[in-house]
Amino acid sequence: MIWNETKECMSRDEIVTLQGARLRKMVDRVYHNVEFYRKKMQQMGIEPGDIRGIEDLSKLPYTTKDDLRDNYPFGLFAVPESEVVRIHASSGTTGKATVVGYTRRDIEIWQECVARVLAMANVGKNDKIQVSYGYGLFTGGLGVHYGAENLGATVVPMSTGNSKKQITMMQDFGVTAIACTPSYLLHIAETLEEANALDKIKLRAAICGAEPWTDNMRREIERKLNIKAYDIYGLSEIMGPGVASDCDYHCGLHVFEDHFVPEIINPETLQPVEAGETGELVFTTVTKEALPLIRYRTKDLTSITYDKCECGRTLARISRFKGRSDDMLIIRGVNVFPSQIEAALLEIGETSPHYLMIVDRINNLDNLEVWVEVEERFFSDEIKQLEGLTKKIAHVLQNAIGLAVKVKLVEPKTIERSEGKAKRVIDKRKLV
Structure with missing residues (x-):
């Protein structure tokens, strides 16, 4: 089903013409309304x-997440604050959040x-969609919620947790679609299986995103629940969920190019790469009013194709x-x-600067365990003191990153040293 055939099935010439007109208008607006961009452009002549x-x-400057933090909270807004009807934010590497704003028109486009x-x-x-993304400053819950209402579906705003x-x-309301992270959906599938309730639900579609996942994981979800699962991509700086998504053919995620212009660049040289080559995804927002961004570096590595999809859409597609x-x-x-973990540990003062983050997917849910080296004396003290320090560190880390963390205290020199860049992360999830 194609929601907006006029925009999703334009010819490549029509897409380029529309993007050009919108880009010219946007650049003129940010030049006159955003001091940061005006100075950047003047420096480049x-x-x-x-x-x-x-x-x-390619003549325009890049924008990075650091630029958003350096202009915290509203320095990159291109409209008066009186025109901003909503603010979202996401955590970053420092204590400062990445703040994004929306005008009424921005919300309508979203x-x-x-x-x-x-x-x-x-x-x-005619569908009932259970939105099981987090609500609040995170864009996931409200983003899908408003889009589903715009579609005319019935929304069940469950948010996360309480499986x-x-x-x-899901059973009582006859829910037919769900939006959540793929790992959480697999957890729900297992909970349904344990309760012998798989035949008591009417679920037929899932819109999953907000974390990396594989085609194999999609097929596993579809097999366990006997549904179709789709990949949704977005990031709060550009809009939130809904920047791109895959269709029934699962041959890449369609980018809504009438609003977001994608580029793929070499992250080292910052030069564009050829279509089909892997590089860093960069977006320019050509319709955003409150927070228009020029050539925003997402840091996500992918490739792009402009071939027409079997579904009929002509939009560019990015690979997983x-x-x-x-x-x-x-x-x-x-x-x-x-760096968030490191900063938090340094504040505590009772730990060494050596730590290791171990990420794993257990029972289809992502888990983070942090190994922390502490002084030898703690292992000769009472168990109660060791437990107290463990709880203290776990509490500090949770406050720093907004995520429950399992902490394991280890003796000095337990964590392997490196002559080069320290290895801080072991990611055991199979994401490729």
Whole structure:
């Protein structure tokens, strides 16, 4: 099912023409309304009139997550605060969150994009969709919620956690679609299996995202629940969920190019790569009003194709992600950097600067265990003191990253030293 055939099935020439017109308008607006971009463009000797079309995109400066943090909270907004109707935020490597804002028009576009995603998953106005992404500053819950209402579907705003209640509502309300992380959906599938309730639900579609997953995991979800599962991609800086999604053919995620212009660059040289080559995904938002971003570096590694899909859509497609060009981990939808762990441990003062993060997928849920080296004296003290320090560290880390962490205290020199860059992460999840 195609929600907006006019925009999702344009010819390549029509897409490029539309992108060019919107890019020119956006660049002119940020030049005059965002001091950060005006200074960047002036330093490069660029004026809005130099940008005539999408072919001039490479003349413009890149934007990074650090730029958002450096302009915290509202320094990159292109509209007066009185026009911002909603604010979301995500955690980062420091104490400062990455803040994003939306005008009323931005929200309408977001609703439109998510409606397209749901239509790709063959969800319509006669469906009941259980939104089991987190609500709040995280964009997932409210993003899918408003898109589903725009589509005309009935929304069950469950948010995350409480699996037994999730299953009860799924059965009692006759839920036909669910939106959540893929690992959590596998957990729900196992809970249903244990309760002998798989034949008591009407679920037929799942829209999964917010964490990396594989085609094998998709097939496992489909087999266990006898449904169709779809991959949704987004990031709060660009909009939230609904920047791209896959269709029934699962041959890449369709990017909604009328709103987000994708590029693939070499993360070392910052030069564009050829279509089909793997590189870092970069987005320019050409319709965002509150927080328009020019050439935002996502750090996600992928490739792109512009071939028409069998589903009829002509939108560019990005492949499943092959990793990242930085050290960020995505655990249960939460962005986690080793530097966050390090900063939190240094604040405690009773630990050494040596630590190891071990990420694993246990019972289809991502888990983070942090090994922390402590002084020898703690192992000769009472067990009670060791337990107390473990709880203290776990509490500090949870506050720092917003995620429950299992802490294991280890003796000095337990964690392997490296002559080069310290190895801080062991990711045991099979993501490729």
